[in-house]
Amino acid sequence: MEKNSAFQNALDQLVSVKEQAGLEDDIYEQLKKPKRFMEVSIPVRMDDGRMKVFTGYRSQFNDARGPYKGGIRFHERVSEDEVKALSMWMTWKTAVIDIPLGGGKGGVIVNPKELSAGELERLSRGYIRAIAPFIGERVDIPAPDVYTDPRIMAWMLDEYEQIVGHKAPGVITGKPLSIGGSKARGYSTAQGGFYVLEELLNKIGLGKEARISIQGFGNAGANMAEIMAKNGYKITAASDTKGGVSDPGGLDIKKLEEHKKATGSVIGFAGGENLKGDILEAETDILILAALENAITKENAENVKAKVILELANGPVSPEADEILNEKGTVIVPDILANAGGVGVSYLEQVQNAYMYYWSEVEVLAKLKEMMIKGFNDVWNAKEANKTSMRNGAYILAVTRVAQAMRDRS
Numbered sequence: 001m002e003k004n005s006a007f008q009n010a011l012d013q014l015v016s017v018k019e020q021a022g023l024e025d026d027i028y029e030q031l032k033k034p035k036r037f038m039e040v041s042i043p044v045r046m047d048d049g050r051m052k053v054f055t056g057y058r059s060q061f062n063d064a065r066g067p068y069k070g071g072i073r074f075h076e077r078v079s080e081d082e083v084k085a086l087s088m089w090m091t092w093k094t095a096v097i098d099i100p101l102g103g104g105k106g107g108v109i110v111n112p113k114e115l116s117a118g119e120l121e122r123l124s125r126g127y128i129r130a131i132a133p134f135i136g137e138r139v140d141i142p143a144p145d146v147y148t149d150p151r152i153m154a155w156m157l158d159e160y161e162q163i164v165g166h167k168a169p170g171v172i173t174g175k176p177l178s179i180g181g182s183k184a185r186g187y188s189t190a191q192g193g194f195y196v197l198e199e200l201l202n203k204i205g206l207g208k209e210a211r212i213s214i215q216g217f218g219n220a221g222a223n224m225a226e227i228m229a230k231n232g233y234k235i236t237a238a239s240d241t242k243g244g245v246s247d248p249g250g251l252d253i254k255k256l257e258e259h260k261k262a263t264g265s266v267i268g269f270a271g272g273e274n275l276k277g278d279i280l281e282a283e284t285d286i287l288i289l290a291a292l293e294n295a296i297t298k299e300n301a302e303n304v305k306a307k308v309i310l311e312l313a314n315g316p317v318s319p320e321a322d323e324i325l326n327e328k329g330t331v332i333v334p335d336i337l338a339n340a341g342g343v344g345v346s347y348l349e350q351v352q353n354a355y356m357y358y359w360s361e362v363e364v365l366a367k368l369k370e371m372m373i374k375g376f377n378d379v380w381n382a383k384e385a386n387k388t389s390m391r392n393g394a395y396i397l398a399v400t401r402v403a404q405a406m407r408d409r410s
C-alpha cells in the first residue's frame, strides 16, 4: 500500500463502522476489494508521429445495488490506489442518496494540459476502446471527474456507439446537452452541496451572517460560491493553487470569476485582499473544501477555526484530522453526502436517456433537491441513532444499504 494511501483511508473508514453496520465477516471480506479491477495500456499516436503508451485503470467496486457508476480522472497523480479508493467511495455515495447504482471509478495517468486537442481525443477514444467490453448502460456507466469534461464524454460516447453499432447515450453521463446530457449537470455537485448545507445550517441555527471560506475555486468551488452568493450568503475568502483572497464584507463572486478567467488565479483581485496565511486556518464559520484529497491532515487540523466543514472534494480530511476535528466539535458534512449531487444528476441523466424524454432545469433541480434533503435527513438520523459524527452516520447508512443488497442476492 502507498504512503498516505487513499485506499487505506477508505478501508480504515469501512472497518470503523463494521460493527455498527452489522457486517458479517464474509460480507466485510467482499467489501475490502473491488469486484473487478482493470489496468489497460492505451497507445496514442502523438502529433509528431511517435506512438506513446498511456496507462489507464477502471475499478468496478460493487454492483449489488445497481450498475457500477463513477467518473474518469485524467491526472498525472492517478494511481491504482487512488482509483480503488474513489471507486469504494462511489459505492457509498450512491447508497447514501439511495439511487439504484453501485460504485466504480476510472483514471488515466496523464497531464492533459500537455496534450493537443487531437491527442486528447485519441487518448479518450483509446481508453474507451480498452474498457468497452466491460462497460454498458446496465453494466458500468462512466462520467467526468478531475480534468475530464463534456467534450471528452462526447468523444467517449461516440467511440462506444461505433463499437456496439447502435445509440447508447446512457452508457456515459456528463455529456453535452446536444447528445443527451441533462440540464443542471454542469453545476450539480455544488447545487447538491448547497441543499445539504442549508439543511444543516437550519438544524444548527447558523444563518446568512456566517463567514464562508472556499478552498479550491474550480468547477465545484466556484459554482458553490455563485449559488451561495445568489442565495444571500457571504463568501469572505476563496483560494486556488496560487493563493487566496478575502473580503470580510463578502467577495463579489461574478467579478472574482472574471478575474480568475482573465489572470488564471484569484490572487490580485481588486475587490479583496490577498490572504496572508493559509485559507484552511482563516477565521471563518464555514469552510468549504473543493480542491483535492488530504487538504486537512494531523499537521494542520488543530489550527482549523471553522465550526462547519463541507467536503465538496473527495477525501479532503484525513482520518487522523477527522478525529482531531471531531474532538474540537467541528461539524463535518462528509464527501459521500456533500458532493453526491454530481452523481445524483448523472443518475437523472441516465433516466432521461432511457426514456428518451428530457426534463426542464426546474424539474431536474426539484428532483435533485428531494434526493439530497432525504440523503441529509437519513444521515442525520443515523448519526443521532448511533450517537456519532455525520461521517460515521453516513458510512453506517451506506454500508448497511450495500450489505443488505448483497445479503438479498446470496
Ligand code: NAD
Binding pocket: 145, 146, 147, 189, 215, 216, 217, 218, 219, 220, 221, 239, 240, 241, 242, 290, 291, 292, 293, 312, 313, 314, 339, 342
Ligand atoms: P477543478 O480542477 O475544476 O478545481 C479544483 C480547484 O482546486 C482548482 O481551482 C485548483 O486551483 C484548486 N486547488 C488545487 N489544489 C489546491 C490547494 N492546495 N489549495 C487551494 N486550491 C487548490 O476540479 P473540480 O471538478 O472542481 O473538483 C474538485 C474536487 O471536487 C475533486 O476532489 C473532485 O473529485 C470533487 N468532485 C467534483 C465533482 C464535479 O462534478 N466537478 C463531483 C464530485 C466530486
